[in-house]
Amino acid sequence: MNRSELFIQIIALATLIIACVFVWVVTTEVFDVDSEILSAPMDMDSESDLIGRLYRMIPFLCVALLLSIAFAFYIEEWLSDTTWYYRVINQQISILANIPSVIYAILVVLIFLFQVKLFADFTFVLGIVFLVVPVTIQTTQNAIQGVELSVREAAYALGADRLQVIADHVFPRAFSKIIGGIFTALSRVLAIAALLVIVCEIRTSIIQNVSSFEISSNVFVLISLALLSCILSSILQKNSNS
Amino acid sequence: METNNHSIETKNLSLWYGDFQALMDVSVNIPEGKITALIGPSGCGKTTLLRCFNRVNERYGNVTTEGEIKILGKNIYDPDVSLLELRKSVGMVFQRPNPLPISVYENILFGLRIHSPFGRLTRSQSDEIVEEALTSVFLWEDLKDKLKTRATSLQLEQQQKLCIARLLPLKPQIILMDEPCSALDAKGTLAVEELMGILAGKYTFLIVTHNMAQARRVSTECIYMFLGELIEHRETQALFETPEHPKTADYVQMRYG
Numbered sequence: 140m141n142r143s144e145l146f147i148q149i150i151a152l153a154t155l156i157i158a159c160v161f162v163w164v165v166t167t168e169v170f171d172v173d174s175e176i177l178s179a180p181m182d183m184d185s186e187s188d189l190i191g192r193l194y195r196m197i198p199f200l201c202v203a204l205l206l207s208i209a210f211a212f213y214i215e216e217w218l219s220d221t222t223w224y225y226r227v228i229n230q231q232i233s234i235l236a237n238i239p240s241v242i243y244a245i246l247v248v249l250i251f252l253f254q255v256k257l258f259a260d261f262t263f264v265l266g267i268v269f270l271v272v273p274v275t276i277q278t279t280q281n282a283i284q285g286v287e288l289s290v291r292e293a294a295y296a297l298g299a300d301r302l303q304v305i306a307d308h309v310f311p312r313a314f315s316k317i318i319g320g321i322f323t324a325l326s327r328v329l330a331i332a333a334l335l336v337i338v339c340e341i342r343t344s345i346i347q348n349v350s351s352f353e354i355s356s357n358v359f360v361l362i363s364l365a366l367l368s369c370i371l372s373s374i375l376q377k378n379s380n381s
Numbered sequence: 382m383e384t385n386n387h388s389i390e391t392k393n394l395s396l397w398y399g400d401f402q403a404l405m406d407v408s409v410n411i412p413e414g415k416i417t418a419l420i421g422p423s424g425c426g427k428t429t430l431l432r433c434f435n436r437v438n439e440r441y442g443n444v445t446t447e448g449e450i451k452i453l454g455k456n457i458y459d460p461d462v463s464l465l466e467l468r469k470s471v472g473m474v475f476q477r478p479n480p481l482p483i484s485v486y487e488n489i490l491f492g493l494r495i496h497s498p499f500g501r502l503t504r505s506q507s508d509e510i511v512e513e514a515l516t517s518v519f520l521w522e523d524l525k526d527k528l529k530t531r532a533t534s535l536q537l538e539q540q541q542k543l544c545i546a547r548l549l550p551l552k553p554q555i556i557l558m559d560e561p562c563s564a565l566d567a568k569g570t571l572a573v574e575e576l577m578g579i580l581a582g583k584y585t586f587l588i589v590t591h592n593m594a595q596a597r598r599v600s601t602e603c604i605y606m607f608l609g610e611l612i613e614h615r616e617t618q619a620l621f622e623t624p625e626h627p628k629t630a631d632y633v634q635m636r637y638g
Contacts, residue, residue, distance in 0.1 A: 219443070221399075221443050289475065289477060289479035290479065290481060292437065292475060292479060293475070293479040293480070293481055293544070294481065294491070295437060295440060295468075296435065296437055296468060296472070296473040296475075297468065297472075297491060297492040297495060297547070297548075297551070298464070298465045298466075298467075298468035298469050298492065298495055298496060298551075299495045300464070300465065303495055307491075308481065312482070
């Protein structure tokens, strides 16, 4: 990779972060979430506060998933794979998708523990974006690439245009793999959410100086949901060819 | 020969994939209603030339084309040419049978559905179209009870015939075939060749083949290409028996390579 391409990579990363801010603002507006609550300092001792904040991320999560699927279709179907920006985008996505989710978790927990209160929710938003978007884009890309060339050629040669080929053939053929990718991303998010809840509980028990420490049912629910989505994702990605 | 007897005319057609020139100054006239075979060693640009004629080449980025291709008297690189209409009149059959992974019935109607998107076909009309298309490729007897099965589960020979059949409802004038028999066994090859012979009067066939016996059996005219250049274009029998160009002679008498 030459220097100018590295520069472009850095700019791309910066743009991604700005895009996160934008999407966050838009989603909070659209779903009419009180933005004052969102940016309000967090009550660090309260687990219910944390859970509430996590719930409020759900609409954001859905939008992030839809946008990443749309983006994956855009790069696979509209960008030519010989261009430099295709390479840059792909490189960025695979870097981000291959970072173990625990690293994002540590970052989120650190900000959470250091009580950067003002941006508590924004931390979650960034966490979701980095946990969900690259993985979803990558799995969707793989799903699209998995659609046989012969199917596309046949449809194009019969005169179908790009949208018809995508809607009639690529999307239905890739559908179960795309859903599988969504579940992969969900399991990452749920596991990290469970971790956050545990950290919150440990913190509370330290502050209150309780000698016995009990893990709440929330954690178990989150972990079992994470496992469930893992299983679903592998089933869906395996079964896609039948 | 008069010009209006040519389905396809190219003039000084050159094509590059990036820096690599795949076609050099190809000028050729393909006669209407006959079978023309394209022969030549691998990588000589046969398939590239074939793919130019319905512009499927353009889907791979980095392709530059120069020169003129006239199909049925119209330059296909004119800005007002719609790819949809072009691909309707120029059908293509691929090397490996590639029926769409949907039912036999839907495969045949797929082309029509694209070209008339608002579902103006009634049930009886579409039944009729399917029967007609399958009958003309002699598949109706075999498949009339299997119209709902997935096309990809048929035998290869039936799949390839189906690929031809699904072009027919669009009423193409030209059918391009890229080694249509290379994935088939001897029986399948024979069946597809017979089919081409029967359909030849109605449609113009352009077939790429590595099998010289096949070129000799099915085609009326034959084109020999070598490294992106058109070396010789004559009637098949003449080309095989008295080749004018030494390179053609080497190839058709199997001295090539």
